[in-house]
Amino acid sequence: MDHLNAERAKYEKMWAQPAYRERSPGFRLVATAFDWMGMREGQTLCDYGAGTGRASQWLADHGLRGTAFDIAENAITEFDGPKVIGTLWDMPAFGTFDYGFCCDVMEHIPPEHVSDCLKGIALRTARCAFFQIALFECHMGKGIGEHLHLTVKPTNWWVAALQRHFGSVEIKPGETKYVIAKCTP
Numbered sequence: 001m002d003h004l005n006a007e008r009a010k011y012e013k014m015w016a017q018p019a020y021r022e023r024s025p026g027f028r029l030v031a032t033a034f035d036w037m038g039m040r041e042g043q044t045l046c047d048y049g050a051g052t053g054r055a056s057q058w059l060a061d062h063g064l065r066g067t068a069f070d071i072a073e074n075a076i077t078e079f080d081g082p083k084v085i086g087t088l089w090d091m092p093a094f095g096t097f098d099y100g101f102c103c104d105v106m107e108h109i110p111p112e113h114v115s116d117c118l119k120g121i122a123l124r125t126a127r128c129a130f131f132q133i134a135l136f137e138c139h140m141g142k143g144i145g146e147h148l149h150l151t152v153k154p155t156n157w158w159v160a161a162l163q164r165h166f167g168s169v170e171i172k173p174g175e176t177k178y179v180i181a182k183c184t185p
Contacts, residue, residue, distance in 0.1 A: 026055035026103035049105030053079025089113035100129030
């Protein structure tokens with residue numbers, strides 16, 4: 001099985017686990033992102049690595065025209081808008097957006113694909129992208145015999161990676177477990 005299909009199969013197994021569906025780090029921060037980025041009704045957004053789609057739905061309920069993007073066919077079940085299935089490191093052409101929203105995703109990306117993911121998000125984002133990136137290991141994959149957080153790096157590594165693809169990177173201060181960033185082209 002090739003790398004892309006192996007990652008897709010891993011996440012389809014994870015999304016079949018009820019415990020994995022309970023948590024939604026993106027939903028926890030969606031209101032913060034909405035305010036910090038100055039989103040307004042009628043603007044467009046892509047939720048990169050949407051998971052269940054809970055955050056995507058919240059954003060749609062607050063007037064954004066959203067698209068949910070995820071690697072796993074069985075992930076996005078709580079969003080009633082447009083969905084795209086694919087990988088962040090080899091995204092299909094499906095549009096550009098005013099905003100990008102990417103929470104608890106980048107640490108799941110194989111290290112050799114991080115730059116391509118960030119490049120793809122930057123190229124599809126006109127105004128601003130919001131990231132939350134975990135700086136720690138995840139043990140939820142043990143239930144299916146898989147490792148989930150493939151790129152656990154320190155804050156300065158992630159900031160440098162973001163700066164290679166975005167003109168401006170603003171980091172929320174005081175965070176020790178996550179990089180929370182607002183990035184503009």
